[in-house]
Every structure is written in structure tokens, then in C-alpha cells.
Amino acid sequence: KLKSFPAPSVRHPPSALQMFEGGPVPIHPAVRPITQEELADPRFKPIPPEEDYEWKALVKFGGAGDQADNKEQQRARYESTPLDSRELAPGLAKHVLRANPDLIVAAGLDYTIRTFDPRHKYKLVQIFEGHTSAVNCIDVYRGDMLVSASDDMTIRQWKMCGSELYGELLLTIWIVEFPVKAICSLPGQRVACGGLDKSIRIISLVTGATLHKINDHQMKGPDGQFMQREGCGALYCFLHIRANILCSGSDDSTIRFWDVDTAQCFGTYAGHRGYGEDIGDGSQFKLAREFAPVWRICHLGRDGTRIASASYDRTVCIWDVSDIRKVHVVQTWLAADNSILYIAPVADGRLVTCSADKYIKFWNWETGELLHSTQAARGIPAAAVMLDDRTAAIGGGDASIRIYDWHDGKDLMGQYGFIAMDYTIVDMCRVFLDDAEAARWTRQPVLYRTIPRSVGEDDAKTAIESAKVLLKDALGYKESS
Numbered sequence: 020k021l022k023s024f025p026a027p028s029v030r031h032p033p034s035a036l037q038m039f040e041g042g043p044v045p046i047h048p049a050v051r052p053i054t055q056e057e058l059a060d061p062r063f064k065p066i067p068p069e070e071d072y073e074w075k076a077l078v079k080f081g082g083a084g085d086q087a088d089n090k091e092q093q094r095a096r097y098e099s100t101p102l103d104s105r106e107l108a109p110g111l112a113k114h115v116l117r118a119n120p121d122l123i124v125a126a127g128l129d130y131t132i133r134t135f136d137p138r139h140k141y142k143l144v145q146i147f148e149g150h151t152s153a154v155n156c157i158d159v160y161r162g163d164m165l166v167s168a169s170d171d172m173t174i175r176q177w178k179m180c181g182s183e184l185y186g187e188l189l190l191t192i193w194i195v196e197f198p199v200k201a202i203c204s205l206p207g208q209r210v211a212c213g214g215l216d217k218s219i220r221i222i223s224l225v226t227g228a229t230l231h232k233i234n235d236h237q238m239k240g241p242d243g244q245f246m247q248r249e250g251c252g253a254l255y256c257f258l259h260i261r262a263n264i265l266c267s268g269s270d271d272s273t274i275r276f277w278d279v280d281t282a283q284c285f286g287t288y289a290g291h292r293g294y295g296e297d298i299g300d301g302s303q304f305k306l307a308r309e310f311a312p313v314w315r316i317c318h319l320g321r322d323g324t325r326i327a328s329a330s331y332d333r334t335v336c337i338w339d340v341s342d343i344r345k346v347h348v349v350q351t352w353l354a355a356d357n358s359i360l361y362i363a364p365v366a367d368g369r370l371v372t373c374s375a376d377k378y379i380k381f382w383n384w385e386t387g388e389l390l391h392s393t394q395a396a397r398g399i400p401a402a403a404v405m406l407d408d409r410t411a412a413i414g415g416g417d418a419s420i421r422i423y424d425w426h427d428g429k430d431l432m433g434q435y436g437f438i439a440m441d442y443t444i445v446d447m448c449r450v451f452l453d454d455a456e457a458a459r460w461t462r463q464p465v466l467y468r469t470i471p472r473s474v475g476e477d478d479a480k481t482a483i484e485s486a487k488v489l490l491k492d493a494l495g496y497k498e499s500s
Contacts, residue, residue, distance in 0.1 A: 038264055038343055042081055042088035042467050043281045049078050049085045081280075082466030093280060097206055097262055099462040106161075106206050106460050108261050110323030115364050118407040120449035122179070124165065125402070125414055126154040129442035132167055134179060134186075134450070137406060141420070141437055147177045147186040151486075152198075155214075156256075156446050160204045160224075162455030164189070168202035172482040174212050176224055180452065192227050193479040193486075194220065203257035203265065205279055207465025211265055213254025219267055220475070221279050223466055229475025230468040231282035236269045241289050246271040246310055258316040261323060264343055270312035274328055276343050280467045290338065290348045291330035315362045319370065319384060325349070327370055327384060329359035335372060337384055352387035354380060360401050365425065366408040373400035379413055381425045391425045396434050402447040414444030 051074040057063045068074075077083045081096065088096075100106055105114045122134045122144060132147040132154055152170035160166045165177040176190040197216035204210055205221070209230065213219045217237035221230045236252040238244075246252065256268040264285070265277045276285040291311040311332030319325040324341035336351045355374035365371045370384045379400050380392040398416025406412055409426040413436075421436035423429070430436065 038278060038285065039090040039094045039262070040278070040281075041090045042093045043469050044087045045082070045084040046468060046471060047077070047083035049083060050074070077466060080464050080466040082468055088467075093263075096463070096465050097461060100458070100460055104459050105454060108323055109259050110261060110318040110320070110326070112320035112322075112367065115318045115320035116367055116405070116408070117449075117451060118405070120404075120406065121452045122450035123404060123406075123412050123420075124157055124159075124448045124450060125420065125439050125444050126157045126167060126446045127414075127418065127440045127442055127444040128153045129418075129440050130154060130169075131440065132157055132165060132177065132186075133439060135420070135439065137412075141422070141432070141439075143184075143439075145179065145181070145186040146184060147188070149175055149177075149188045149191070153445070155198070155200045156202050157448055158202055158204045158210075159448055159450055159454070160210070161208075161460050162450075163452065166202050166204060166210050166224075168199040168212050168214065170198035172196060172199060172486060174199055174202055174210065174222070179450065190224065190227065192222060193482040195478040196481040196485040200253065200255050201257050203259055205259055205265065206262065206461050207463075208461070209279065209465060211257050211259075211267075211279065213257070213267065215253045217252035217254065217269075219254060219277070221282070222475075223464060225464040226466070228468070228472050229470065229478070230466065231279070232470050232474055232478075233277065233282050233284075235275065235284060235287075236267065236271055236273070239287070240271045240273060241287075242309075251310075251312070255312065255314055256316050258318065258326060260326070260340055260343070266316055266326065266340075268313035268316050268328060270331075272310035272312065272330075274313055274316065274338075276340075276346060280465065282469045285343045286346055288338075288346055288348075290328065290336035290351060291332050291334055314358070314360055317362050317364060317370070319364050320367060325384075327362055327364075329354075329362035329372060331358040333357065333359060333374070335359065335362065335370075335382070335384070335387075350387060354382065360399070361403060363403050363405065363411075365403075365405045365411050369408075371403045371411055371413075371425070373403055373413065373415075375399055379403065379423070381411075391428060393423065393425075393428065395421075398443070401443065401445050404447045404449050412447065414439070414447050416443045418442055418444060420444070420447075 050068045126132045130150045134144040135141045150169040156168045178187040195216045200214040202212045219233040240246045251271040253270045258266040263280050265279050268274050275287045311330045315329045326338050328336045333355045335354045337349045357375035359374045361373040372380050377395045381390045400415045402414040413421040418440040419436045420439045422431040
């Protein structure tokens with residue numbers, strides 16, 4: 020049943036919604052400080068400030084200074100690219116609903132990422148190998164690169180479109196001794212990532228440093244931190260809303276909105292309210308009756324002020340994010356008989372859901388009307404992307420990708436599509452190669468930070484030590500006789 024909620028009395032265009040309130044107070048001064056260890060070293064020679072080009076670059080890009088940027092200075096760091104670019108306004112229809120991608124990308128439990136060419140019968144273009152465990156999430160970065168998050172405790176950056184079958188690994192960053200479940204590209208040559216350690220990290224792909232570490236999902240939540248006391252707070256999805264605004268989704272049942280420059284929270288919202296009486300009677304079921312993990316969030320296009328979220332409780336929520344401090348649910352409806360694992364736009368006013376009941380359903384998101392549904396022939400559908408306004412690529416647990424015309428209800432490459440991976444597909448995305456034009460992206464990195472470099476380094480050390488133990492155990496394993 021569709022539940023609608025009253026709209027606010029005033030709607031603001033996206034250009035008025037950028038929440039620039041000034042940068043963070045720098046944690047490093049404008050001149051490189053000299054440590055006690057350096058002073059104690061008789062061989063130490065300080066670098067004259069006018070010759071310390073590395074530190075001067077840090078100041079230039081916001082990583083050090085004697086005072087915080089004001090809001091005009093903060094905004095200026097984003098204005099080297101058009102305000103309606105994919106980097107600054109990814110929710111606009113011209114980006115979300117763009118048809119005919121040059122490549123589709125799939126990632127899965129076989130530890131690989133693969134790209135396919137929709138214009139040449141979905142021919143395999145490249146394979147990206149390097150992760151040592153399941154690849155949970157992928158995102159396009161600056162048009163011709165990918166970023167990925169994995170159970171192997173790392174995030175990685177890859178270069179696409181070379182002539183070799185195996186793509187180029189550009190960067191590996193160890194995060195922490197827990198699986199990394201989600202990653203999202205951000206302006207200023209940064210990414211957001213998170214996972215089972217319940218922390219959001221904003222990371223520079225220029226320096227590899229953790230700029231911010233946010234623990235709110237671990238520490239704070241609705242109903243007196245009920246979900247946190249139950250062990251929830253893991254991060255499963257991110258969505259870059261616009262400019263400096265990020266949305267996170269967690270198994271604590273909330274979505275939250277963040278300033279990626281200052282690590283400040285704009286708001287916390289719970290729209291998915293659990294299974295209700297469907298789960299049974301008794302207070303012991305409160306975890307599922309009243310709360311539900313948020314698995315996916317996506318843009319819906321138009322003016323960039325609508326997003327959708329999908330949850331374990333089988334519902335879809337449509338959110339108005341035009342005023343980031345007054346986000347609210349526009350409508351919600353029951354969309355499946357089991358957990359919804361994936362959600363994506365497929366045309367103007369239309370979205371697709373993939374759920375654990377093996378159904379792929381196509382919806383009018385403005386009315387909650389079911390337009391078409393089809394059942395997966397093998398495995399559980401786990402990902403989908405728009406190809407054009409009547410066709411979607413659907414990835415599933417049988418490692419195949421179906422090419423499906425949802426207007427006519429037809430499989431365009433047979434009932435089972437084509438085998439794309441060696442094991443289950445868990446995420447997909449689209450690539451438009453002309454997005455790689457330099458003019459479409461901010462020219463300089465943003466290095467605002469709220470934690471010292473040592474925090475990220477210490478977390479990375481725990482991940483590396485954990486990986487060493489796993490490797491040692493694997494190499495020393497012997498079957499019992």
C-alpha cells in the first residue's frame with residue numbers, strides 16, 4: 020500500500036541547496052611544525068618555510084592553515100567545474116537517466132571486476148584482478164577510472180580502457196580490519212567508504228590519507244540507540260547528493276546526510292519501519308518489527324531533489340532532499356515479499372527493484388504503481404542498471420547478466436542472458452567515456468581534514484596485520500586425515 024506524505028510548502032532549486040558553511044578548523048598550522056623527535060636528532064635540518072613546497076601545497080588545498088576557510092573560500096574549491104557537472108550534481112536527470120552507456124561494469128564474489136561493451140553484443144572488454152576477497156561495491160571515478168570496496172579490507176582504484184585484457188591497478192589503500200562494504204566517489208579527488216567497522220571514512224586518492232573518520236552510526240541512533248545496542252551501525256551504501264553533501268545508509272535503519280568537508284551531520288532519518296506485525300508478536304522481535312537495514316540508495320533524476328532507498332523490510336522510500344536540513348519521506352510502499360537488495364532508476368519516473376524473493380519489479384515511483392515484474396530463472400537478482408528508457412541489464416546470483424526489455428517483457432539475449440562472472444554478481448554501474456574530459460572535473464584536490472594522519476595509518480596497520488594472519492593460516496592449512 021502506498022503511503023504518501025505532505026510536501027513542504029516551498030521547493031528550492033538545486034542551485035540554492037549547496038550547504039557551504041565554511042571549512043573545518045585546520046589541525047595543522049600554515050608552517051610545518053618541528054617535532055620533539057626532530058629536535059632531538061642532531062642530523063635534522065629544518066626546511067625553510069619558503070622552500071617547503073610540500074607543506075605549501077597542503078595549505079593551498081585546505082589540509083593546513085592558521086584559520087578555517089569561510090563559506091566563499093569553501094565554495095571556490097568546487098567551482099573549477101560547471102555546477103551542473105556529474106561531479107557536483109550527480110542527481111540531475113541528464114546524468115541519472117542518460118541512455119546508451121559505453122560500458123557496463125559488474126563486480127562480484129569471484130574477487131574480480133569486469134567491463135562489457137553493450138554496443139558489441141556485450142563483449143568482455145577488461146578484467147580487473149587484485150582484490151583477494153569479494154568485491155562488494157564499485158563506482159565510476161572521473162570518467163575513465165573505477166573505485167572498489169572489498170571484504171579484503173581494502174579499497175582500490177583502477178584505470179579503464181587500456182588495450183590489455185587485464186585492467187591497470189593504480190592504487191590500493193588498506194582501511195581497517197573489517198570488510199569494506201561500500202564506496203562512493205566524491206569531488207576533490209576523494210572517496211567515502213565504510214563497512215562492518217561502522218565508521219565512515221573520507222579518503223584522499225591523491226595522498227591515500229584518511230581525512231575524516233565518522234563514528235556516528237556506531238554511537239548514535241533512534242529509540243535510545245536501540246539498534247546500536249543490538250550491534251548494528253554497519254555501512255552498506257553511500258550516495259553523493261551534490262557538491263559537499265553525502266548520504267549514508269546503514270543496518271541501523273537510518274540514512275544520514277554529511278558535509279564531506281567538515282564531517283558534520285546535517286540530519287538523521289529513519290524511513291524504513293520494519294516488518295511490523297508480519298514478523299510476529301512479542302517484544303523479542305523488535306529488531307525486525309520496528310527497524311530495518313537500508314541496503315541501497317539511488318538518485319531518481321529530474322532536478323536532483325529526489326532519492327530512493329530500499330530496505331530489508333521490503334519497502335521503497337522516496338525522499339525529498341531539496342532542503343538537506345529538512346529531508347523527509349514523500350511516499351513509501353511495500354515492494355516485495357522479501358528483502359529488497361537493489362534499487363536503480365530505469366527511466367523518467369521509473370525505478371527497478373531486485374529482491375530476495377527472486378523478483379525484478381519495475382515501478383512508477385511517483386504513484387507506487389507496479390508496471391511490470393519478472394522472476395529470475397536462476398539465483399537471486401542482486402543488481403541492475405539502465406541501458407535506455409525501456410531496457411535494463413540485470414545481474415544475478417547465477418553470475419549472468421540479463422538484458423531485459425521491461426516495456427514488452429522480453430529477454431533480448433535469451434532467458435538466462437550471458438554468463439558474465441565466475442560467481443555471484445553483487446554490484447553494477449555504467450560508464451560514459453566522454454565523462455573523462457578534464458573540464459568536467461575539479462582541477463585541484465580538496466584536503467580538508469579533521470583527524471591526524473596517524474589515525475588512518477593505525478587503522479591500516481590493523482588491516483595489514485589481519486591479512487598477514489589470514490595468509491599464514493591459508494598457506495599453513497592441512498586437511499585432516
